[in-house]
Amino acid sequence: MKACVDIGGTKVAVSLAQAGSTDLIARQNAPTAKTGDHEAVARQVMQLIEAACAEAGVPVSQVDQVGVSSAGPFVLREGAIALATPNICGGLAGPDRGLPNDWTFAPIEAPLAARFGRVRVENDAVAALEAERRWGALKGEDHCAYVTWSTGVGVGLCVDGRTLRGKNGNAGHAGHLFVSDDDNEALCGCGNRGDVESLVAGNAIARRFGVEAAELFGAAQQGDAKALATVDGLCRVMGRLLYNLTAALDLSRISLGGSVFWHNRDFLLPRLQSQLDGRLPALTDGVPLVAAGLGDKVGDYAALALVD
Amino acid sequence: MKACVDIGGTKVAVSLAQAGSTDLIARQNAPTAKTGDHEAVARQVMQLIEAACAEAGVPVSQVDQVGVSSAGPFVLREGAIALATPNICGGLAGPDRGLPNDWTFAPIEAPLAARFGRVRVENDAVAALEAERRWGALKGEDHCAYVTWSTGVGVGLCVDGRTLRGKNGNAGHAGHLFVSDDDNEALCGCGNRGDVESLVAGNAIARRFGVEAAELFGAAQQGDAKALATVDGLCRVMGRLLYNLTAALDLSRISLGGSVFWHNRDFLLPRLQSQLDGRLPALTDGVPLVAAGLGDKVGDYAALALVD
Numbered sequence: 001m002k003a004c005v006d007i008g009g010t011k012v013a014v015s016l017a018q019a020g021s022t023d024l025i026a027r028q029n030a031p032t033a034k035t036g037d038h039e040a041v042a043r044q045v046m047q048l049i050e051a052a053c054a055e056a057g058v059p060v061s062q063v064d065q066v067g068v069s070s071a072g073p074f075v076l077r078e079g080a081i082a083l084a085t086p087n088i089c090g091g092l093a094g095p096d097r098g099l100p101n102d103w104t105f106a107p108i109e110a111p112l113a114a115r116f117g118r119v120r121v122e123n124d125a126v127a128a129l130e131a132e133r134r135w136g137a138l139k140g141e142d143h144c145a146y147v148t149w150s151t152g153v154g155v156g157l158c159v160d161g162r163t164l165r166g167k168n169g170n171a172g173h174a175g176h177l178f179v180s181d182d183d184n185e186a187l188c189g190c191g192n193r194g195d196v197e198s199l200v201a202g203n204a205i206a207r208r209f210g211v212e213a214a215e216l217f218g219a220a221q222q223g224d225a226k227a228l229a230t231v232d233g234l235c236r237v238m239g240r241l242l243y244n245l246t247a248a249l250d251l252s253r254i255s256l257g258g259s260v261f262w263h264n265r266d267f268l269l270p271r272l273q274s275q276l277d278g279r280l281p282a283l284t285d286g287v288p289l290v291a292a293g294l295g296d297k298v299g300d301y302a303a304l305a306l307v308d
Numbered sequence: 309m310k311a312c313v314d315i316g317g318t319k320v321a322v323s324l325a326q327a328g329s330t331d332l333i334a335r336q337n338a339p340t341a342k343t344g345d346h347e348a349v350a351r352q353v354m355q356l357i358e359a360a361c362a363e364a365g366v367p368v369s370q371v372d373q374v375g376v377s378s379a380g381p382f383v384l385r386e387g388a389i390a391l392a393t394p395n396i397c398g399g400l401a402g403p404d405r406g407l408p409n410d411w412t413f414a415p416i417e418a419p420l421a422a423r424f425g426r427v428r429v430e431n432d433a434v435a436a437l438e439a440e441r442r443w444g445a446l447k448g449e450d451h452c453a454y455v456t457w458s459t460g461v462g463v464g465l466c467v468d469g470r471t472l473r474g475k476n477g478n479a480g481h482a483g484h485l486f487v488s489d490d491d492n493e494a495l496c497g498c499g500n501r502g503d504v505e506s507l508v509a510g511n512a513i514a515r516r517f518g519v520e521a522a523e524l525f526g527a528a529q530q531g532d533a534k535a536l537a538t539v540d541g542l543c544r545v546m547g548r549l550l551y552n553l554t555a556a557l558d559l560s561r562i563s564l565g566g567s568v569f570w571h572n573r574d575f576l577l578p579r580l581q582s583q584l585d586g587r588l589p590a591l592t593d594g595v596p597l598v599a600a601g602l603g604d605k606v607g608d609y610a611a612l613a614l615v616d
Contacts, residue, residue, distance in 0.1 A: 072590075073588075073590040073591060074590075075590060084590045142475070143474050143475045155556070157556070157557075159467075159472045159473070159474055159479060160470065160472065160473050160474070162468065162470065164467045164468065164472075164557060164558075165467070165468050165558070166451050166467055166468070166557055166558020166559065167450070167451045167558050167559065167560040168558055168590070169558070170558040170590065170591055171467060171556070171557050171558040172556070172558075173555050173556065173558070173588070173591055174555070174556045176555050176587075176588050176591070177487075177552045177555060177556060178487050178488065178548045178551065178552060179485075179486050179487060180486065180488065180489050181488050181489040181490070182489070190588045191586075191587070191588065191589075192587055192588060240486045243486065244485045244486060244552070245556070247481050247482070247484050247485060248463070248465070248479070248480070248481065248482045248485060248553070248556070249465075249472060249474055249479050250472075250473070250474020250475050250476055250477070250478040250479040250480075250481070251474065251475065252475040278499075279499070279500055280381075280481070280484050280498045280499065280500060281499075282380075282381040282382075282383060282392045282476070282478065283381060283476075283478055283481055283484070
């Protein structure tokens with residue numbers, strides 16, 4: 001039995017899947033644990049796995065593989081991945097965040113591995129990349145990226161047929177790249193000013209323009225000139241990120257998802273593609289931007305992609 | 309016997325090395341062939357290998373491995389790497405470049421493989437990366453980059469212990485990333501306006517500021533306020549590129565070379581490091597920028613690193 005765990009800053013969800021199956025069953029979820037000691041998140045995951053097993057009527061001892069798709073970044077502690085996620089660990093971002101703990105990291109791989117054996121922890125965008133490569137719009141692609149444009153901006157990268165991980169498993173934190181000088185006062189959750197996420201993420205749109213993302217894109221699609229200009233500015237930033245990834249890594253395809261993108265995908269895709277086309281043609285010719293093949297289910301399949 | 313080939317826009321150089329040796333012998337060079345049909349560069353390389361063999365007193369038939377470190381980008385033609393280098397192929401950039409040919413590509417891997425068997429062609433910055441990993445400042449590093457700051461800006465990337473290649477072997481063309489909006493009129497050889505290379509490369513400095521790079525850095529080091537401000541602007545752009553690579557790929561170390569950097573390395577290193585330090589600490593903490601361990605010999609060892 002496989003346990004599929006999705007850890008976000010707001011919510012933790014766990015599902016089960018039989019060996020050889022892609023049917024997710026017995027889904028459980030709860031608000032992300034943020035009080036007590038820094039093993040609270042790992043304990044919560046174990047409790048949710050127990051609850052899922054109870055619902056499915058299988059003994060917990062049958063769980064022999066755990067895939068964890070989590071918001072990052074990660075740090076290594078004694079060789080095992082721990083979460084260093086600013087939305088979970090109150091000791092990272094300081095008291096301004098108002099989190100009810102002072103954790104600088106939250107162990108995850110070590111406690112789960114001690115109980116369940118095989119555990120694989122990946123950044124949620126990396127896990128979504130693997131899901132898109134197995135079942136979605138990136139099948140057969142050896143040089144590709146999955147980009148989520150949502151509350152934040154996350155990226156999973158694959159070059160030469162291998163998912164990139166990096167020194168602490170944080171490769172793909174490309175939402176924190178600098179691609180322009182627009183609005184250098186925009187403050188990102190990571191502490192940067194003016195990086196991609198601080199300029200275009202869902203929560204940045206609300207903060208920068210005083211309007212929810214859905215409302216802004218709705219107005220732009222109805223032809224409102226000011227909203228259109230704002231959206232073009234957002235697409236310039238996101239498009240430069242997509243171009244940068246393509247040029248730096250010689251990618252052949254990028255798949256996009258996330259709530260901001262997904263609800264406006266037909267409107268956004270040509271605007272983003274125009275930021276790629278014609279730039280450094282030896283690198284970008286014939287490189288398509290496409291909507292996630294798994295659609296709005298990409299998050300559900302992400303953790304499943306991490307287990308066999 | 310190994311043949312080590314270095315192809316630049318100005319010059320082609322060939323050396324030989326005995327199996328198991330890192331001594332480069334019988335060096336030959338000539339201005340890069342740019343007339344005749346598009347196999348002229350490959351023919352020139354073969355002639356230089358023949359000349360080197362004659363000088364070393366070994367039959368050409370003993371050459372059983374060829375490493376080619378070349379200016380990029382590359383394209384694949386019938387599965388083999390060909391050069392699509394704007395400084396060599398006159399058909400790419402149009403008549404403004406004044407090149408005496410209309411090549412859109414120049415075959416290199418196929419003709420050399422037909423004659424010598426084992427051939428490996430890599431971008432010159434990728435080859436330099438491999439040299440730095442074998443003999444230089446990146447020994448033992450599995451997540452690292454080599455960045456050359458010279459007439460152009462080139463990058464070789466290694467993540468999870470593997471050199472990144474990409475769909476056409478062009479991964480690492482990070483000199484063509486957009487990291488800021490400084491001087492959007494700056495035109496790069498690749499056609500981009502305002503990418504890193506168009507802003508900070510040696511030839512860009514002369515064009516943008518009307519002063520040779522050596523003169524600019526000399527004035528800055530003597531405390532000239534205007535020159536210092538200009539250099540700080542260059543370091544901001546180059547530093548954002550180095551930060552972007554570190555954050556996107558979770559690197560642990562970056563080694564730098566190239567004539568612009570090398571002649572001013574003690575002056576530039578702390579200025580570049582300050583663009584990395586403190587940004588997204590989970591990704592950048594303890595990531596040092598270092599001068600190339602192979603010093604100004606890194607180019608000589610680059611092609612050698614491509615053969616066993």
